[in-house]
């Protein structure tokens with residue numbers, strides 16, 4: 001849907017910020033779009049690699065329909081090639097014979113049949129099958145289901161604007177706070193576009209935004225980067241925006257690094273709190289106290305969590321039911 005034709009039969013894809021210029025017969029950086037005779041085709045529409053019924057907390061999304069289930073789908077390929085990828089078996093391959101097609105209509109049926117309140121595109125980058133998520137999100141909305149993008153934020157503003165009316169949640173990775181880190185981890189030259197499009201998702205489309213930083217030892221665990229992410233989140237998205245600092249486990253091309261020490265995650269928690277963020281959460285440390293939501297005003301436990309099990313104790317709509325403080329929760333579509 002979003003491409004320019006260029007001289008010599010070339011095309012420019014405008015789905016993600018790579019804006020690949022693709023020669024006839026060649027593919028874009030995600031290897032999911034091909035130039036055939038001067039037209040750009042997607043090869044992965046509806047081609048599903050993984051499907052599951054997940055707690056929304058697994059995304060992780062903590063402040064949107066807490067305790068609900070989301071039908072979660074992943075496709076193939078990615079526009080990033082992160083050295084710590086946990087899902088490289090689906091993100092760093094071409095579409096295999098085992099892929100199965102699931103139509104947008106079937107997605108909605110499956111969500112309903114499995115008691116899900118919404119649909120999440122996750123496991124790999126949803127932007128690389130953007131047309132499919134657009135059709136699906138539109139249909140999901142018509143059928144009263146919420147919609148979630150679990151994304152690296154490298155979508156272009158125009159692709160975001162097309163899907164914006166149908167997307168409820170933008171769960172974005174802010175992986176680090178220097179271009180050097182993005183280059184080292186994912187071969188991405190600049191991070192500024194990710195920050196701009198995240199602001200746009202919230203300001204223009206009023207999406208619920210939650211930020212995740214996977215903390216990789218020796219790469220993005222320094223105070224400077226963590227302070228940068230925390231301050232940017234506070235200033236650009238607001239102090240009530242949840243920030244998840246998650247534990248890295250050795251994977252893919254970073255198997256030589258150790259898992260993130262819990263003390264490092266606790267340091268990140270403190271940095272987030274000192275920056276003024278009201279909701280900082282530890283991820284991949286089941287049972288840690290910093291998985292829970294406490295009211296910043298009265299100190300009572302609002303949501304108790306152990307892993308993905310959620311006990312909502314103190315919510316009244318978006319507010320604390322004990323003291324009335326605004327907690328930035330969405331519990332019904334009217335509030336979103």
Ligand code: SF4
Pocket residue numbers: 013014015016017018019020027028029030031032033079127128
């Ligand atoms: S979606 Fe794929 S082809 Fe299009 S700009 Fe991004 S990486 Fe390139």
